[in-house]
Amino acid sequence: MLSLTIKEVSLALREGRISPTELCRKCLNLYILDYIPPFNATVVQKLLDQGAVLIGKTNMDEFAMGSGSTDGAFGPVRNPWSYAAPYREQKGVEPQSDWVISGGSSGGSAVAVASLTSYLALGSDTGGSTRNPGSLCGVVALKPTYGLLSRHGLIPLVNSMDVPGIMTRSVNDAAVVLGVLQGLDVKDSTTIPAPPSFTELPEDFDVRNICVGIPKEYHAPGLSDETVAQWSRVADMFERAGARVEQVSLPHTQHSIVCYHVLCCAEVASNMARFDGLEYGHRSEVDSSTEAMYASTRHEGFNDVVRGRILSGNYFLLKQNYEHYFLKAQRVRRLITDDFRRVFRSGVDVLLTPATLTDATCYSDFTQEDNRTRSTQEDVFTQPVNMAGLPAVSVPTSLSRRGLPIGLQLIGPALQDNKLLSVARWIEQRVGFPSISDFGESSEPTKREQTSAV
Amino acid sequence: MLVFCRAVVRSCRGVTLDNIRPFHLFNDGYSVTSFHRRKLQSHITCNVCVTRLFSSQPHNPKVPKVATWEPVQDDQLPQPAKIPADLVDKLERLALVDFRTKQGLACLEKAIRFADQLHVVDTSGVEPMDSVLEDRVLYLRNDTAKEGDCAEELLRLSKQTIEEYFVAPPGNIPLPKREDRTALLKHSEF
Numbered sequence: 001m002l003s004l005t006i007k008e009v010s011l012a013l014r015e016g017r018i019s020p021t022e023l024c025r026k027c028l029n030l031y032i033l034d035y036i037p038p039f040n041a042t043v044v045q046k047l048l049d050q051g052a053v054l055i056g057k058t059n060m061d062e063f064a065m066g067s068g069s070t071d072g073a074f075g076p077v078r079n080p081w082s083y084a085a086p087y088r089e090q091k092g093v094e095p096q097s098d099w100v101i102s103g104g105s106s107g108g109s110a111v112a113v114a115s116l117t118s119y120l121a122l123g124s125d126t127g128g129s130t131r132n133p134g135s136l137c138g139v140v141a142l143k144p145t146y147g148l149l150s151r152h153g154l155i156p157l158v159n160s161m162d163v164p165g166i167m168t169r170s171v172n173d174a175a176v177v178l179g180v181l182q183g184l185d186v187k188d189s190t191t192i193p194a195p196p197s198f199t200e201l202p203e204d205f206d207v208r209n210i211c212v213g214i215p216k217e218y219h220a221p222g223l224s225d226e227t228v229a230q231w232s233r234v235a236d237m238f239e240r241a242g243a244r245v246e247q248v249s250l251p252h253t254q255h256s257i258v259c260y261h262v263l264c265c266a267e268v269a270s271n272m273a274r275f276d277g278l279e280y281g282h283r284s285e286v287d288s289s290t291e292a293m294y295a296s297t298r299h300e301g302f303n304d305v306v307r308g309r310i311l312s313g314n315y316f317l318l319k320q321n322y323e324h325y326f327l328k329a330q331r332v333r334r335l336i337t338d339d340f341r342r343v344f345r346s347g348v349d350v351l352l353t354p355a356t357l358t359d360a361t362c363y364s365d366f367t368q369e370d371n372r373t374r375s376t377q378e379d380v381f382t383q384p385v386n387m388a389g390l391p392a393v394s395v396p397t398s399l400s401r402r403g404l405p406i407g408l409q410l411i412g413p414a415l416q417d418n419k420l421l422s423v424a425r426w427i428e429q430r431v432g433f434p435s436i437s438d439f440g441e442s443s444e445p446t447k448r449e450q451t452s453a454v
Numbered sequence: 455m456l457v458f459c460r461a462v463v464r465s466c467r468g469v470t471l472d473n474i475r476p477f478h479l480f481n482d483g484y485s486v487t488s489f490h491r492r493k494l495q496s497h498i499t500c501n502v503c504v505t506r507l508f509s510s511q512p513h514n515p516k517v518p519k520v521a522t523w524e525p526v527q528d529d530q531l532p533q534p535a536k537i538p539a540d541l542v543d544k545l546e547r548l549a550l551v552d553f554r555t556k557q558g559l560a561c562l563e564k565a566i567r568f569a570d571q572l573h574v575v576d577t578s579g580v581e582p583m584d585s586v587l588e589d590r591v592l593y594l595r596n597d598t599a600k601e602g603d604c605a606e607e608l609l610r611l612s613k614q615t616i617e618e619y620f621v622a623p624p625g626n627i628p629l630p631k632r633e634d635r636t637a638l639l640k641h642s643e644f
Contacts, residue, residue: 038607146586160585186595190587219518232514239514247516254523258571265565269549276550278620280611289627294550295635307551308558312565314549315537328572330582335575337583372565389586414586 014053035281041153042185043122043164050180055118058108061371063272064124064157065305067132067378068366069107073303077107079137079360079404080115085439086403100360100404103133103378106165110137113167116437120177123165126157127260127375128355128382130165131394131409135355138396138405138433140424142166142174143382145414146389147192150185158267159190161386169435171395171425175201178417195415205422208242212423213348217253220380224358230397230406231354237430238352248348250339255332256384257376262316262329263387268306269313275301305371337388344413350423351411354381355394359404381409391417393424396433405433531570537563547629 040048048054061071069077081087082099102111106123110133113121123130125143134141142165149164156162166181168174175197182194214235219228239245277283277297284296302310316325343351356378366374385392391414394407408427412420513519542559546552605618614621629635 035611038604038611184593186593189592189594190585191593192587192590214516214518216518216522219521221521221523223521228517228519229511229513232517233511235514235517236511245514245516247518252575255572255575258569261565262569262572273550278612278622279608283613287623289629290623290625291550291627291629293623295546295552295629298551302551304558304561308561308565310549310551311545311558311562312569314545315562315566316569318545325569325572327582328575328577329569330584331577331580332572332575334580334583335577337586370561372561376568387586 037153039153041164042150042187043181044153046181047120047122047177052120056112058106058112058121060108060123061105061129061305062303063155063268063306064105064126064129065268065309065375066104066371067128067375068101068361068371069104069133070101070363070367071303071305071371072108076363077102077104077111078363079103080111080436081138081360081404084403084436086399088403090402097364098362101136101363101366103136103356103360105129105133106167107133107137109165109167110134110139110141113137113139113169114436116169119168120173121167123167124154124157124162125165125382125386126162127264127379127386130167131355131382131392131407132378134165134167135394135396135407135409136360136405138399138407138436139167139169140171140174140393140395140428141407142168142178142393142417142421143385143391144178144182144417145192145391146386147190148178148182148194148391148415148417150181150183150188150191152185152187156271158264158386159271160263160267161389163386171393171421171428172201174393175418175421175425178421182417192415195418197418201418201422201425205426207238207423207426210349210423211244211246211347212238213246213248213343213351215248215250215253215343215351215353217250218353218381220254220357222357222377223354224400226400227354227356227358227406227408230408231352234352234397234408234427234431237427246348248343248346248351250336250343250384252332252335252339253384256336256387257380259329259332259336260379260383260387261376262325263333265309265313266316266326266329267313269310269317272298272302272306272310277301308372333387336384340384340388340390340411340413349412350420353409353411355407355409356381359400359402359406385409385411388414390414391420393420395424395427395431397427397431398433526571526574530574531567532573534563534570535566537566546635550629552635 044054059069059072059074059077061067061069062073065071079100079102083095087093087100088095101107106121106125106129109121109123109130112118114137123133123141125131130141130143143163144166146161146163151159151162151164154162154164164181166174166177168177179197182197183191184193185191212235214231235245275281275298276294282297282301284293284300286292286296298307315321357380369377382392390411392409392411394409396405396407398406400406410420410424410427412423537559609615609618609620612620
């Protein structure tokens, strides 16, 4: 795929000259990782059954651990808006060295959609890994209710929070894809029956019947004034249109990121135990003993970030720490879920919050801090939703002063994904977010296709 | 269609016109409900997007203007945990990953210190939550084999197999001591 254009690959797939599995093999053989899955994930299979054309696999943070897509085995992911005119034409910006990150961990997927390479991309969302890059790359990123989409085939990070994420350029597209993918799967016992879905989102949704909540704890330290201005702008839009807008409180928000950090590390430590090199994947040459082989395989196969989380997780799960950290975090998780439940029960239909602290950061600045610190900073608005298993969508609203996208997040009660998307569509119709194709010369898209999609 | 109108000039108070190339009709600083977005010709060099923020718009009072978090003081937290070398060793054996550099250890200590913030939350009387689906009965299928017979395909994924077996190095041998482990990892490819 690296020596062919996207058009050539997709034509080859359509004409049956290559199958998706063979395509994977062609990509992966260039690197050390040589696991070719013997089955398709349920969500992928459902798309293929509908006639979707798989055009590639995208880059991401290793094992979905990160919030910038900078720690992948194949290098960092570049935000295509770094190359569009609004960013490029600022004084003193050198696009080759001042490019900005795409967000993570599903950065490559967001970039594939944002750069017009693909109609749809799937990501994974455990703590905001779909909504974060979606917001920074200016695409619609949906995290459905936990249990609505099957996780069969999704490499688990945190079983109780993972959800496959959907990224598209418009809210309507996301709704179409959700309709295709949702539903019970016998291969995943944590799936729940899908509520009846609309065939189409309403064209003129009447917001006079809805109540929008603004949780005051979502103004976290570090939130940029531009994002606050967008938050205020959209709140105004709702009020002008006749919706009820209320400030609400989710008192445990501040502690949510800490809780997420503990639960994530603990579940990761457990889930990563399957990678021992014996049945599949990379295997080290060391064979003095099983333990030695496992240890060196895992040393070779995991980067620092992954190893760090596994070690932290194991620390929290030690007998002396189990009650103190892990169970405590589970209790805080219940408090956070109850916060949301209480707010939705009081008559609020959707919550409007920022999705990220700022617009996309320069890669050179982002890498000044380690992965864990960045994750705790960037995931503040997105991970409480995963802890409570609620649906959320990030919608791009405008470009910032630097010419980079800013997005806002809408959170809804469980299983009300379609209503959430209707409200998101209402916002999308009114904010006037530009398409990346409005900027730059016609030769730009070809270059973007080949550099941003892996 | 390029449109300069009074409404735009009025709402651009904080921003110079040099930076603005608006091409939509604005109504009180926001775009109208239905608009037609035309593909720009390359002669229109746009160094700013149409939906540029107008910082002179009044702030909605329902949206908090300043951060509302209360910083957690150090004295509210328990004593910072010291990780003795033995504990690192134990963790490495349990996890079967190594993290031998000073930077790695510092990272672990920071992670633990961060997690200590959990203790300022009062959770008395609260039950731990395992899953958000705890109030549902989940579907379980019958225990009948519907698919299988894929041993060959699965064995193909492994690096070392003999007939129908995955081959593992000898077990029941404890991991070498810390000093010897470094030598072991040095020989690995990374």
